[in-house]
Amino acid sequence: xxxxxxxxxxxxxxCLSALIAAGCGGDSNTSTTxxxxxxxxxxxxxxxxxxxxxxxxxxxxxxxAQDDMISAIGETDNVFSAPSCAGQGTDYTYTYGSVxxxxxxxxxxxNEISTxxxxxxxxxxxxxxxxxMTTADMTAAYGEDYTxxxxxxxxVKGNVKLSFIIExxxxxxxxxxxxxx
Amino acid sequence: MKAKKILSVVVVxxxxxxxxxxxxxxxxxxxxxxxxxxxxxxxxYNEEKDHDVIFxxxxxVYENFSPLVLWEEYGINSYIRGSAQQLxxxxxxxxxxxxxxxxxxxxxxxxxxxxxxEAPRESYNRMTLDGMRWSLSKVNAIRDxxxxxxSFLDYVFPLLRYHSRITxxxxxxxxxxxxxxxxxxxxxYMRVDSLPAENVPEGRPLGDYTIDAAQMEYLDKxxxxxxxxxxxxxxxxxxxxxxxxxDEWDAQITEYAEEHDLLYVNLLAQADEAGLDFQTDTxxxxxxxxxxGAEKLxxxxxxxxxxxxxxxxxxxxEALEAAWQEKTVWYEEDKARQEAEIAAGE
Numbered sequence: 001x002x003x004x005x006x007x008x009x010x011x012x013x014x015c016l017s018a019l020i021a022a023g024c025g026g027d028s029n030t031s032t033t034x035x036x037x038x039x040x041x042x043x044x045x046x047x048x049x050x051x052x053x054x055x056x057x058x059x060x061x062x063x064x065a066q067d068d069m070i071s072a073i074g075e076t077d078n079v080f081s082a083p084s085c086a087g088q089g090t091d092y093t094y095t096y097g098s099v100x101x102x103x104x105x106x107x108x109x110x111n112e113i114s115t116x117x118x119x120x121x122x123x124x125x126x127x128x129x130x131x132x133m134t135t136a137d138m139t140a141a142y143g144e145d146y147t148x149x150x151x152x153x154x155x156v157k158g159n160v161k162l163s164f165i166i167e168x169x170x171x172x173x174x175x176x177x178x179x180x181x
Numbered sequence: 182m183k184a185k186k187i188l189s190v191v192v193v194x195x196x197x198x199x200x201x202x203x204x205x206x207x208x209x210x211x212x213x214x215x216x217x218x219x220x221x222x223x224x225x226y227n228e229e230k231d232h233d234v235i236f237x238x239x240x241x242v243y244e245n246f247s248p249l250v251l252w253e254e255y256g257i258n259s260y261i262r263g264s265a266q267q268l269x270x271x272x273x274x275x276x277x278x279x280x281x282x283x284x285x286x287x288x289x290x291x292x293x294x295x296x297x298x299e300a301p302r303e304s305y306n307r308m309t310l311d312g313m314r315w316s317l318s319k320v321n322a323i324r325d326x327x328x329x330x331x332s333f334l335d336y337v338f339p340l341l342r343y344h345s346r347i348t349x350x351x352x353x354x355x356x357x358x359x360x361x362x363x364x365x366x367x368x369x370y371m372r373v374d375s376l377p378a379e380n381v382p383e384g385r386p387l388g389d390y391t392i393d394a395a396q397m398e399y400l401d402k403x404x405x406x407x408x409x410x411x412x413x414x415x416x417x418x419x420x421x422x423x424x425x426x427x428d429e430w431d432a433q434i435t436e437y438a439e440e441h442d443l444l445y446v447n448l449l450a451q452a453d454e455a456g457l458d459f460q461t462d463t464x465x466x467x468x469x470x471x472x473x474g475a476e477k478l479x480x481x482x483x484x485x486x487x488x489x490x491x492x493x494x495x496x497x498x499e500a501l502e503a504a505w506q507e508k509t510v511w512y513e514e515d516k517a518r519q520e521a522e523i524a525a526g527e
Contacts, residue, residue, distance in 0.1 A: 080380040082423055083465055085240040086218035086265035088304055093382045100382065117385055152388020165386045173386040 050158020053116045053176055054126050055099055062160055062178040066092065066103040066111035098123040116176040125162070125174060133171050138164050203358075205340035208347055211357040212308070217364040218243070218265045222275070222312030224365055225262055229504060230283040233492055234259035236368065237276055237403075238291025239267040241419035244469035248367035249512050250479035252505050255487050256494025261368025264312070266305040269294050269399040274322035276403055278313055280410060287490045288407050289415045292445075295400055296392045296430040301326045310336060366512050371472055373519040378459035378467030384425030392433050404441055413490050416445040420452040420478065422459060422467030444489050448478065455481035472516060 052061040058072040078095035089105030091114075098120045103111040124130035127141040138153065139146075142162070146153045154163045156179045165173035212219030221243060234257055236242040243263030251257040262275050272290060279285075306326055313319040323336050335342040346354075365371075407414040416438055418426060426449055438445035448455065455478050459467050462474030470478060486492055495501055 078380050080382055080423070081466065082468055084266075086305070086308060087216045088265075088302070093380075095380070095382070100385075150387075150389030150391075163388070165388050167386075175385065 050160030050179070051155070051162045051176060052126065052160070053099070055096060055123075060101070060113065060116055062113050062115065062176055064113045066113065069094075069101065069103070069113060095119070114177065118174040129164075129171070129174065131171055131174060134169050135166055135171075138166070138171060201340065204347075205338070205343075206358050207350065207354055208343040209311070209339050210307075210343065210346070211353045211361065213353050213357050213361060213364070214351070216308075218370065219308040220312065220361050220364050221368055221370070222262065222264050222309055223361070224312075224363065225260060225279075225368065226314060228260060228367070229500075231501075232258050232260045232283060232285045233495070234287045234289060234486065235276075235279055235285045236261040236263060236289045236291070237267070237272040238263055239294055240265060240370075240469060241291040241293045241421055242289070242417075243365070243368055243370045244372070245419045245421070245475050245478055246482065247369050247371075247472070247475045247479045249369075249505070249509060250476050251483045251486070252496075253509075254480055255483040255492070256496035257483060257486060257492055258495055258501055258505075259367065261365075263291075263368055264305075264309040266299055266302065267294065267309055268299070268301060268326050269396050269403075270325045271309050271322050273399050273402050273406070274318040274325070275309075275313070276406060277318040278316060280406070281316060281318075284410050285412060286492060287413045287415055287486065288403070289417050289486075290400075290403055292400075292416050292418055292434050293421070293424070293426070295396050295434065296390075296427070297424060298393050298396050301328050303328055303331055306331065307342075311339065363511065366508065366515070369475065371475075371512070371515050371519070372464040372469070373472045373516055374464045374523055375461055375471055375473075376464055376466050377461070378422055378463055381422045381467050382425070384427055387427070387429075390427060390429035390433075392430060397437070400437070404443065414443055415486070415490065416443055417482075418445075418447045418449050420448045420455065420457055421469060422449075422463075444485075446482070446485060448482065451481070 050061065052059045054060070056073045060069060060073070073096065076094050076096050080093040080095075082091040082093070084090065084105075089109055089111070091105075092103045092111060094101045094103070098118060100115075100117045100119055101113055102115045102117075104114040106112050118124075118131055121130040121132050125141070129138055129141045135153075142155050146155050148154075151165050151167055152163050153166060154161055156162075159179045161177050161179045163173070163175045163177065164171050210216075210219060218240075234251070236246060236259065240263065243261050246259075246261060248257075248259040248261065251259050262279060264271070264275075267275070272294070276288065306323075306328070310319065310323055310326070313322065323333055327333065332341075404414055406412075416434060418431070418434070431447060431450075435445055435447075437443075452459075457470070457474055457477055462470055462477065464471035487494075
């Protein structure tokens with residue numbers, strides 16, 4: 001009887017341990033700090049699906065891998081790195097003349113473009129809108145299908161958001177980001 | 182015969198539960214190797230709880246203030262209950278949790294998280310919540326900050342969450358199965374290396390600078406709880422150059438502080454007065470201070486605390502002197518170890 005119970009205990013423990021260790025439904029996230037499960041975006045395809053920004057003749061879009069971005073437009077000396085607290089990756093801010101590009105780590109720890117922002121009116125969107133233009137210029141280029149929150153006017157195309165901030169009828173910010181963010 | 186059967190069943194049950202418990206301890210992250218921040222919240226419970234000042238908040242508290250300096254210079258006995266990306270709601274529940282053990286004279290709350298309103302992330306949640314002892318405060322903290330993908334049961338039985346680590350165990354998982362080494366200095370995360378601040382981006386314009394009402398509600402809960410317990414609440418903005426701190430946010434925090442007669446100290450605006458030099462006093466380009474910066478800031482802020490909060494020096498109290506003497510040894514050892522590592526790498 002005792003032998004049976006002991007065998008039963010071992011078998012039960014092994015079964016439970018194996019079940020738990022095997023995954024209880026296949027959770028494959030094994031990060032010791034739990035990386036979360038935010039959506040990973042395919043980079044290359046988004047340029048064709050949503051808004052994109054053009055720099056050095058190359059299409060850039062949120063979700064594009066940082067390495068692909070650098071391959072396309074080259075390095076810059078103006079880089080600011082911001083390590084996340086407690087080793088959860090590093091955000092980078094790359095400044096290419098009039099354009100500021102921020103990359104952040106995705107769920108797999110690979111940095112990809114989070115935002116593309118225009119810093120001055122020396123550059124414009126592919127549709128011809130730049131900083132300090134007016135609301136009318138914006139709607140002439142992108143139409144009326146925007147959502148407004150405070151001073152921010154946001155258009156969505158594909159998985160990319162294009163946001164304008166307008167103060168006193170003057171565009172003070174133009175920024176591309178992921179619509180899923 | 183029947184008694185034997187019952188005994189056997191009990192033995193088997195204890196064996197199974199014991200095995201699962203050990204397995205759970207084994208697979209839970211130990212945070213001893215590199216991400217030591219995951220141990221900060223739990224370390225507090227090993228402390229003698231008789232603090233004059235408790236700091237609450239994210240990295241802006243645990244990387245910028247040195248309790249040892251506050252003790253040495255002002256006789257202030259303080260502890261930092263900070264954790265990585267601590268949400269405002271979590272700060273509130275950690276305050277509740279702290280008050281189960283002690284009632285400090287002053288609570289210093291870092292306000293960065295109030296307007297930033299970062300989305301909760303599981304990795305950060307775990308670092309903050311797993312370290313808390315079980316209480317209603319912990320239950321509510323989990324409920325309020327869980328992401329959609331997380332489940333409450335995973336916090337009750339972390340084995341359910343971390344089982345897949347079984348294939349990636351390291352020596353640390355066995356070494357620290359039942360204990361952890363001390364990793365902080367009363368909650369302070371010491372870094373002696375240096376990286377000058379360069380190319381720090383300016384803040385980009387926002388469509389709306391209004392601080393989220395739910396965030397302000399938690400700030401108000403912190404204030405109310407402090408008021409109920411007769412604790413002076415001090416709001417502080419650490420002198421970090423990034424993430425960007427907007428004037429519009431500062432104005433709202435200032436207005437809130439004035440409305441409730443709270444002391445609000447924007448140390449970012451007072452960085453020069455504190456003697457901070459972002460070429461030498463930061464280890465990551467302006468996000469956090471290194472030891473040199475944290476010590477300068479603590480000297481500056483300690484004077485403010487003493488002047489405005491009427492904290493009297495406790496130097497000379499025998500038990501405290503003895504405790505801090507021990508802490509000083511560990512502080513100097515940690516500093517020397519890091520300096521030696523840097524020297525070896527040069």
